[in-house]
Amino acid sequence: MTTAAVQLPNRTPSPALRRFAWGVLAFFIATILWGTVVRATGSGNGCGDHWPLCNGTVWQKSPTLHTIVELTHRVSAGAIDSILVLILIVWTWRNTIRGHLARWAVGATLFLTVTEGALGALLVKLGLTAQSQSPLRAPFLALHLSNTLLLLAALAMTAHLLGRTIGFRLRDIRIRYAFGTTVGMIAMMIVGITGSMAALGDTLFPSTTLSDSLAHDFSSDSTFLLRWRWTHPAFAILASIFMVWLLTRAARRVAPIWGKWDNRRLSAFVVLVLAFEYILGLLNVWLLAPVWMQVTHLLAADILWSALVVLTARLTLVPRNAE
Numbered sequence: 001m002t003t004a005a006v007q008l009p010n011r012t013p014s015p016a017l018r019r020f021a022w023g024v025l026a027f028f029i030a031t032i033l034w035g036t037v038v039r040a041t042g043s044g045n046g047c048g049d050h051w052p053l054c055n056g057t058v059w060q061k062s063p064t065l066h067t068i069v070e071l072t073h074r075v076s077a078g079a080i081d082s083i084l085v086l087i088l089i090v091w092t093w094r095n096t097i098r099g100h101l102a103r104w105a106v107g108a109t110l111f112l113t114v115t116e117g118a119l120g121a122l123l124v125k126l127g128l129t130a131q132s133q134s135p136l137r138a139p140f141l142a143l144h145l146s147n148t149l150l151l152l153a154a155l156a157m158t159a160h161l162l163g164r165t166i167g168f169r170l171r172d173i174r175i176r177y178a179f180g181t182t183v184g185m186i187a188m189m190i191v192g193i194t195g196s197m198a199a200l201g202d203t204l205f206p207s208t209t210l211s212d213s214l215a216h217d218f219s220s221d222s223t224f225l226l227r228w229r230w231t232h233p234a235f236a237i238l239a240s241i242f243m244v245w246l247l248t249r250a251a252r253r254v255a256p257i258w259g260k261w262d263n264r265r266l267s268a269f270v271v272l273v274l275a276f277e278y279i280l281g282l283l284n285v286w287l288l289a290p291v292w293m294q295v296t297h298l299l300a301a302d303i304l305w306s307a308l309v310v311l312t313a314r315l316t317l318v319p320r321n322a323e
């Protein structure tokens with residue numbers, strides 16, 4: 001059966017807009033990876049406790065390496081990201097019809113970009129950077145990462161929705177598997193948050209050998225950041241249950257009515273990235289979390305998260321008249 005979908009002969013999002021939306025997502029991921037370099041190298045205080053200025057000035061006369069690393073992150077995360085989001089908002093609004101879900105997604109992107117900057121500023125102003133072991137750092141970092149994951153999800157949804165030719169308005173879709181996908185995506189977010197806590201522990205309390213690292217995990221004298229590192233692999237294993245459930249259902253939905261969508265290909269891609277992510281996780285432990293491995297591990301995690309968002313959208317936001 002076919003669908004009586006609303007066609008957009010004059011307001012269909014252009015291929016250039018769709019490519020730009022995916023490009024913005026890629027740039028945001030690159031910014032996040034540079035933020036990991038900032039944390040892992042202890043460069044978070046490279047600009048002191050000043051924000052948005054760096055060390056109280058705009059121009060740095062004799063910047064240290066930490067200052068250059070932190071300032072580069074601020075420019076990309078603060079200025080360039082904001083400009084890209086504003087362009088994406090205007091372009092999306094001008095090239096979609098009223099009620100298009102991409103407008104809601106890009107609106108969420110703007111809100112989360114603002115909160116992302118605000119949380120980053122708080123980390124700096126409260127001194128929760130570099131080697132700070134303040135009890136506030138972990139919860140603020142968890143909140144910051146939660147916002148980051150939601151921001152990536154909003155960007156991925158914007159790009160995905162701009163590519164839809166049917167089922168792009170709320171009144172034209174029906175929602176399936178709402179409870180299961182909500183619980184599953186929350187579980188995946190918890191995996192990311194516990195991973196950031198483990199990475200923070202590796203940064204603040206580095207180990208010299210693998211046996212020393214494992215001993216700290218089970219020592220009552222260790223900080224909670226080390227004693228709770230086991231929660232990351234534990235939640236990753238539990239989240240795999242959701243992954244199996246999601247992939248099983250998504251792989252069944254292959255319908256010509258959905259245009260070029262083939263969930264089996266995206267599902268296979270998710271499986272490959274997930275397997276790669278588990279391997280990187282083991283290597284990260286074995287190699288004692290060097291900076292390059294932390295960045296690689298996070299890159300795979302961000303790609304996996306973005307792919308899961310799109311796959312979940314395909315599974316849950318079904319065109320109302322689709323068979």
